[in-house]
Amino acid sequence: MADVSALDGAGVPLGGNAWGVFGQDGAVEALRRAIASGNLAHAYLVTGPDGVGKGTLAHRLAQTLISPSAEDPTVPDLTTRVARQIEADEMPDIERIALGGVCDESNHDHAADNSTRIRICQVRRLERVASLAPFASPRRIFIVDTADQLQTEAAHALLKTLEEPPGQVLILLLATDPDALLPTIRSRCQEIPLRPAPYSDLLAVLEDDPEVADPVTVARLAHGRYGLAMRMKQDPTFAVLRESATTEARRLARASRNERFDFAERFGGAWYRERESVLQTIDLWREWWRDVLVAAADAAADLSPEAKAEATRCTPADALRALRAVQTAREHLLANTHAQLALEVMMLDLPVLTGDVPAGRGERETVTAG
Known part of the structure; x- marks a missing residue:
């Protein structure tokens, strides 16, 4: 996954919210309320710059829906085998569609052909799999990473699924540049904008991390994005x-x-x-x-x-x-x-x-x- 969650060494969330998505308390609480009330949308568009937490938020939502805590169904139990599978993109009912990803065409190798767009054949696979009953959980979840890089034909194909979504399907679109999406796609999703955290908040967390050698420089270069800060740390x-x-x-x-x-x-x-x-x-x-x-x-x-x-x-x-x-x-x-x-x-x-x-x-x- 592209983003890095804000958890300490014991797996305890940082950043003031129950999902450990640093700096995104508002988005996390909005989704928790939707889960608690049973009003979860069929499709969400999560927007924001690279490293701000889009991938982490999508994975935490999936983990909460499929592996909820026994004490609070709006919080994921990250200790379960299923939660770990979701984190590693290995859970069969959760599929990630991204640049270079798989499709149903045996002669296509998008990873090797340096694809710069999500192809229509990848979206057709989404359509096919979405029509199937979930394998081991209550619903199928599709995470379309870099949805702003959809081919025009792929975008129109995805629109058809968004217009008539199967009842057991949740689609999460992640986009750095939402203006690159078809307006009709945006109108059929509930948008969740993620914004960089304040510089001082990120700096404070990095200063508490003994593995960050130069927290001031990392905080400056990360532009308020915890995921980028962790990449620079690694x-x-x-x-x-x-x-x-x-x-x-x-x-x-x-x-x-x-x-x-x-x-x-x-x-x-x-x-x-x-x-x-x-x-x-x-x-x-x-x-x-x-x-x-x-x-x-x-x-x-x-x-x-x-x-x-x-x-x-x-x-x-x-x-x-x-x-x-x-x-x-x-x-x-x-x-x-x-x-x-x-x-x-x-x-x-x-x-x-x-x-x-x-x-x-x-x-x-x-x-x-x-």
Whole structure:
């Protein structure tokens, strides 16, 4: 699963809620109320940035429905074999549909063909399995991870299932960019937005974790997302890559026109060799400018000191312009626009800021060196 739950070494939930989804108390309590009242929707759309807890929330909901605590049916019993199977995506009545996942076509290998979209054949498998009675539990649960990456044909096929869902089926869509979904899909789901936790809250938890060597840096780079913080804890190189990408975003905002175009040429060439790495960098730029925008619009926002400092050097309009430029470049790249051209347009649209940028702890040479 993509996100990491907030449990201590004894399996006790952290973060103020009974499911251990850090920073998402409101979402957890809303779902617990729906379970208690018997008013659970047939489909939910869980939205929010990568690492914020979407996958953890979906798994906790599934665990609660299939392996509830004897004392409180709105809380999962995580000690059972079934709960552990769900955590590991090994429970037969719970199926995860994601990029590179399985379908019913014997000659398809989506993991090997580097699929960048969820294919219609994968959704057709969902339709087929959804029509079957549950194997070992009261219902079937489908977790559509990265639902915003559905092929157009796959999205329309999924819509048919959402319009006429079997009674024993629950569908959970997880999306970073809900605007990429068909409006008709969104209208048939109950939306649960997850938002990053305040910087100070995440920092406090990381400071209490003896395995986090540099909690201040991890909290800053995680942008309020516990799942990302845990990835950096487990793989320190991930933190270095994130810091390097943030440093690049800040440097580009201070670079000359020629420097920007030189970067666009190298980065555009990297797109054809290291597509996923380039997308990851662009997504990190998007996160950075989103934080700067919030800090520029609200001086009291609980964000990292670096984002607040950058916000003093630009207006909210500047930060919004940068965010839109990065997002547009991402969309153009995925639409197979010429990579260098898409990036040059982004460079022209970025604002020009002043002030020095501190040197990052690592550079993404494989991406930026061309």
